[in-house]
Amino acid sequence: MLLILLRITISLEVLIPTTLYLSVVTAINRLYRNAEITAMAACGIGTGRIVRAVFMLSVVAALLVSSFSLYIRPWAWEQFFRLKSEAKASFDLTRMKGGTFYELWHGKRVIFAVEVDRGKNIARNLFIYTYRDDSIQVIAAQEARQFYDKKIGRPVLVLFNGNQYEYSPDGPREFMVQFERSQMVIEPAGIVRQERVKALPTSELVHPRDLEERAEFQWRLVTPVSTVLLALLGVPLGRSGTRQGRSAAAPVAIVIFAVYYILAALLKKWVAQGVILPLPGIWWSQIAIAVLILLFMRYPGLLSWPS
Numbered sequence: 308m309l310l311i312l313l314r315i316t317i318s319l320e321v322l323i324p325t326t327l328y329l330s331v332v333t334a335i336n337r338l339y340r341n342a343e344i345t346a347m348a349a350c351g352i353g354t355g356r357i358v359r360a361v362f363m364l365s366v367v368a369a370l371l372v373s374s375f376s377l378y379i380r381p382w383a384w385e386q387f388f389r390l391k392s393e394a395k396a397s398f399d400l401t402r403m404k405g406g407t408f409y410e411l412w413h414g415k416r417v418i419f420a421v422e423v424d425r426g427k428n429i430a431r432n433l434f435i436y437t438y439r440d441d442s443i444q445v446i447a448a449q450e451a452r453q454f455y456d457k458k459i460g461r462p463v464l465v466l467f468n469g470n471q472y473e474y475s476p477d478g479p480r481e482f483m484v485q486f487e488r489s490q491m492v493i494e495p496a497g498i499v500r501q502e503r504v505k506a507l508p509t510s511e512l513v514h515p516r517d518l519e520e521r522a523e524f525q526w527r528l529v530t531p532v533s534t535v536l537l538a539l540l541g542v543p544l545g546r547s548g549t550r551q552g553r554s555a556a557a558p559v560a561i562v563i564f565a566v567y568y569i570l571a572a573l574l575k576k577w578v579a580q581g582v583i584l585p586l587p588g589i590w591w592s593q594i595a596i597a598v599l600i601l602l603f604m605r606y607p608g609l610l611s612w613p614s
Contacts, residue, residue, distance in 0.1 A: 309390065310387060310390060310391070313383045313384075313386055313387045313390075314387070316375075316379060316380070316383040317380050317383045317384060317387070319372075319375050319379075319380075320372050320375040320376045320380055320530050321530075321568075323368055323371060323372050323375070323534065324368070324372060324530065324533055324534040324537050324538075325537075325564065327364070327365060327368050327534065327537070327538050327541075328537040328538055328540070328541050328560070328564060329541070329557075329560060329561075329564075330541075331361055331538050331541030331542060331545060332541040332544045332545045332557065332560040333545070333557070334545065335357070335541065335542055335544075335545025335546060336545040336546070338545075339545065339546055344357075354542075357542065358539065358542055361538050361539060361541070361542055362535065362538070362539060364538065365534055365535040365537075365538035365539065366535060368534050368538070369531040369532070369534040369535050370531070372530055372531050372534045373530070373531035375530075376526075376527045376528075376530040376531060377509045377527055378509065380505075380527075381505065381506055381507060381508055381509060384503065384505040384506040385506040387506075388503055388506055400423070400428060400430055400451070400452075400453035400462075400464070403418070403420055403423045403430065404423060405420055405421055405422040405423045406420075406421065407419070414438075415437065415438045415439070416435070416436065416437045416438070417434075417435070417436040418433070418434070418435050418436075419433070419434040419435075420432060420433045420434070420451070428452055428453055428454075429450060429451070429452055430450070430451045430452075430453075431449065431450050431451075432447075432448075432449060433446075433447070433448045433449075433450070433451040433466065433469075434446070434447055435447075435448075435491075441475065441476075441477070442473050442474065442475055442476070442480075443473070443474045443475075443476060444471065444472070444473045444474075445471070445472040445473075445474075446466065446469060446470070446471045446472075446491070447469050447470050448466035448467060448468060448469030448470075448489075449467060449468040449469060450466075450467040450468065451464050451465065451466050451467065452464070452465045452467075453465070456492075462492075463490055463491065463492055464490070464491045464492075465488065465489075465490050465491075466486070466488070466489045466490070466491060467487065467488055468486075468487055469485075469486060469489070470483060470484065470485050470486075471483065471484040471485075471486065471489070504519050504520055504523045505523065507520070507523070509524070509527060512524035512527070518578060518579050518580070518581050518585065519579040521578060521579075521585050521588075522575045522576075522578040522579040522585075522588070522589065523575075523579075525575070525578065525585075525588050525589040525590070526571075526575050526589060529571065529589050529590065529592070529593060532593055533567075533571070533592070533593060533596070536593060536596040536597060536600065537564070537567075537596065539600050540563070540596055540599060540600050540603070541560065542604075543600070543603035543604055543607065544559060544560045544563070544603070546607060563599070567592060567595070567596060570591075570592050570595065571589060571592040574588060574589045574591055574592055575589050
């Protein structure tokens with residue numbers, strides 16, 4: 308559940324501009340269809356005032372998006388990667404499935420159970436292989452239970468009726484122990500924290516070390532600007548298809564947004580790979596949206612089609 312909430316938080320920097328954009332298109336389209344724009348024009352409220360109102364609303368949304376893009380989203384990615392790393396490094400008997408091999412310590416420990424009863428927290432016919440620098444340990448037990456030891460803060464396996472074998476790969480040392488009951492502390496595997504660009508604080512991206520960091524930094528700056536531009540683009544798009552029905556403007560708006568988002572994602576990837584120059588880089592997508600706004604405002608007939 309926490310991972311889902313983090314992913315929702317991460318996606319808000321895209322969901323907020325998208326929602327505002329489609330809301331503007333829908334609202335403007337409805338005003339035109341109901342002839343409310345005509346009534347507003349008769350009262351002295353022209354297109355310029357409508358654009359200013361949309362612009363002011365989009366600036367407020369852009370400030371919210373910038374907080375997500377610059378600060379909250381990197382924090383959410385960091386938490387997301389940390390939780391996934393800890394989940395991979397930890398061991399829980401109740402999450403096992405019978406007949407499946409589980410690797411810990413990057414393959415240095417392998418745990419297998421023929422049957423696992425999750426309700427009773429019991430594993431039957433358990434096999435544990437552990438490789439260390441100076442020895443190889445193999446444990447076979449008929450039954451195992453797990454509990455959490457609060458004193459040491461780690462899960463502990465209690466093994467019943469089994470054998471423990473230990474071999475030395477460099478020498479003749481080897482021995483076998485037969486036991487009726489034995490406890491084994493399941494140490495967490497070493498958590499590998501890879502430096503992911505998405506989780507880096509924005510302050511570290513101001514002076515990027517490579518093209519990937521430069522692309523990520525540009526993306527974080529672009530999202531607030533795109534919020535304003537997409538909202539302004541919704542004004543002429545909402546005016547289109549006013550005689551074709553309630554949803555006439557929606558397909559055009561969705562297609563334009565899909566093309567824009569794919570273009571922005573491709574530009575980010577190309578900047579990170581060095582395919583295009585870092586400047587303007589991702590800003591090409593914003594330039595394209597700005598050109599569309601000017602064209603549609605200057606030539607409204609571009610968005611009209613026969614009814």
